[in-house]
Amino acid sequence: MAFKVLLIDDEPGAIEGMQLWIDWRGLGFEVCGTCGNGAEGLEMIEKLEPDLVVTDVRMPVLDGLGMIEMWQRSGSRPVRFAIVSGYSDFQYAQKALRFGVTHYFLKPIDEEAAAKELAVIYEELLQERELQRISRIASLEETVFRIKKLLTEPPGLPPELERDAEAVEERSASVGLEGLSSLREAWNFCLIRTVPGRRAELREIAASLAAGEEAMVLVDLETGEFGLVFGYAPGADGEDGIARIRELARRYAGRPALLALGAGEPSLGGLHACFRGAHKAMPHNFYAEGYPAIARDRQVRLRSFDCRYDQADWIDRVLEAVQLLDQAGLRKAAQEAAVRFRERYIDPDIVMKLVVHLFYNIAEQLREALGDKANPLIDRNAAPWAPEALTVEELLGELVSFGADGIHLLLEETFRSSRGIVQEINRYIGEHYREGLTIKKLAEVFYLHPVYLGQLLMKKNGIHFNGMIHDLRIEEAARLLRENKLKNSEVAERVGYANYGQFLKQFEKRLGMSPNEYRSRN
Template sequence: MYKLLLIDDEDVIRNGLRTIIERGGVQNLQIIEASNGREGMEKIQEHEPDIVITDIRMPHIDGLELIEWVTQNKPKRPVFIIISGFDDFNYAKKAIQYGVKDYLLKPVVKEDLIQLLISITQELDDNIQRYEAELIKTVQGKVGMEVLRERYLNLLIKSAYFDENTVLKQLLTVGIQFNFELFKIIVVEYQTVFNELDRFAIKEIMDVAISDITKEFWSFYDPAMRIIVLLSNRDSFLLEAPVKKICEQINRCLGNQLKVGTFFGVGGGVSGISNTWKSYQQALTAVMHKIIQAPGEIIFYKDIGDECQNATPFQGDYYKITGEIELCMKTNISYLVEGYFQQLEARKTSVAGLMLFYNDFNKYVYDFFCDKGVDFAMVFESGEAYFKEFDSFWGIDDVKVYIKGYLSKICDIIAAYKSASPDRKIIEQVIRYMRENYAADINLNIVANHFGKNNSYLSVLFKKETGQNFIDFLTQIRIEKAKELLSKSSLKVNDVALKVGYPNSKHFHLVFKKIVGITPMQYREES
């Protein structure tokens, strides 16, 4: 099963391409979609597609910039097909330089696209067969077999999209045969970063430890270098007590011999090899509890499943922190980050809730500062993903340090920009004045007079530096403050309106609903 990523900012085009492909009879394709280049980059990071069909001209990141990024940062490069409405020689020339497979013009001739995809999938099949034949032929003994074993076993946990008969035959060639139809996954995380030789030693020690209890298991590394234990046995053996015994044995042996701190996530039992990926996903969810638990702990998904289903987003005052970032107030930023985590702790937020907060906060910051023109390639190291995965952290303090670190880098980028922009200092003073006086009856004329500026000049300058006009910016400040008062105080809605600069409560209701999408009272009830 190959993964194909469709990237186009027009829904009609994406839907049309999906229909052509699905009806065209191309076998073994799982189709994924992205609506722009930035989302396409995220999907490539997440899914590692084999084939990418992309438009050229798109918001945020165009198709050629995306291909260049993949070329520079991804060791495994997908096969690229460009689809464009522009018959431009320069585009085609640059695409060829990046190794693009083909360049098709819109509207796409469906027969051409289907024939091209059949050719590419056949080529991918041939490449895999050649690679595996060479591996068996040239890599001798246990190491070569181990590489293939790991490759085939990883197919079982990636998704349900694989041909069961084909995979079972592949597993037989490396000596793996399942005697039972019931499966359970254990994910083993360890704190220390090891080289390849050490990882091999860890797995060997672990295999010996497990084999004292059962022979019906297979261990391997997933792409994130977590150790995966696949258990296959009778239903009675897959109950909590025997599985816990295996985890304790692993922890004891690794702790005694290598002083390795471990953590265990255990998925639910599943029936049939095609469902092992479900147990794996559950085990990954369970192992994330390492962020709040001590090494050596064993977390069963069945004990935290409800927590995952019921996790609710954290309503943080993110607009306030973005304001402090724009003003490069690092001390205030650190204080606000600490405040978020104090609120999360006070609410006894689950690990699933913490992850929701982390992902939502990162997205808010990214979207906000992308719109302001911040280049996030300057925030993160070359080749580094835009934001670490939540499951890579081993403690709440690690998360806080990481967030403060990248926010500090954003501050440095903004500070460098400000030093080259004297007009920005004027607008900073204006923004600070607006934040301090939003409750008063202020407008552009009043603010311009306060700073001794022509109101037309200040209006143009404000739009240039912030990307928003004066009244929209002021409205945003007022509504964000209103949201804070509605969620954290018992003031009547009319009193909240007065406190944020709206003497006419009916007008406040209209503006609030237009910006937030719900009425002030509905917002209070939901928060």
């Protein structure tokens, strides 16, 4: 760490000598400027903000001690001073002690002695910097504590006075924040929500923004959420300070972040109203179509959720899709539901409860069909994921994922226990394929659902039911054509085709030639 040093002396040669003979960089310093008298020195200190000022005592216009006295009386930022003088001016050194100046360089400056003195000063500056850092942290923590109190604790005022300007100003003063409150024309709160696994990342981004911005403080909440309290100028930043939050939204690009803004208040004393407004606005992000999303209390306060929804039909469709092992049907039901929920603006709490209800119903179906084998899947997908889903699509996506995993497990278990029945089904198909057999008729014979039966045959035979039927029919047709006793149309009818065109299409597809060509070759 390099500290900035300002050199002041009315003799250019003395300045040049200090720069030439002292290894400032090696000792941890960087010369940021030079000047020739105390009056110029005051201006340079104000402009350059040095950590150390090394000044001659005797100078025109304003001497070194006068400059030190004036700076210290001004109440500006603290600066460490060291004086340069000869033996004959020792009385000046004694006077400097009254101003707290304890470091003294004798002219002509000795390089070795100067290095020792500057090493001591460097250590003092390091300790001072650390104390300032600790003090800033303590001050910030105290500020955050007081702001959090304003944010989360109701003001204890009657509703008709809660937004009264004098009342909120008094509330700011009651916790010692009137100075901070006066830094900006208005104040607001931005609530930030994300999935648990991304909280630390998004909090760090918000903390980084707050550290580099004036009048912006990060606040952690007991709920595990966090937010930003910030001041703004209504004219330049929007009536709720949205312009100051857009930079955070830019930094959150591509991350699962939902932001909610209160309406804004004229001082920190009104933060609780901002806090309530942000929490009321947050649920409206449930229907956001992308991240990051920002719900603003001023924009959504007049829009209400619909609490009436006939859910029986949708529940039946989802449960039936799982029962029938129909993953495509499950996904379609969820997609259509997301559209309906969004169009009707159904209350997110209702949707959440509905999805959790469906989760437990699907879990019960799995337990009835699989017993204890279903427990690992159910435990891995336990319903607490529901409140963590940020949008309607994510919520329904979690339900579909759980249902699809359940269907996969049911299929595997059924396939495992169905070896014997597949042989019986195949035998039945071989005996009845000429009769216009369909998957629906076959399912009725074996008391199985058509969707499941089709998946079972594909899994065990490696071919779809319809493909299997056509293969058997064309194989039999080829045998009859080789006997050369029946017309082509009679062969088609004999093997189960009522439509000759369909017979011709399937024959050519499988054998690569027409029935007449096949007959002539065989």
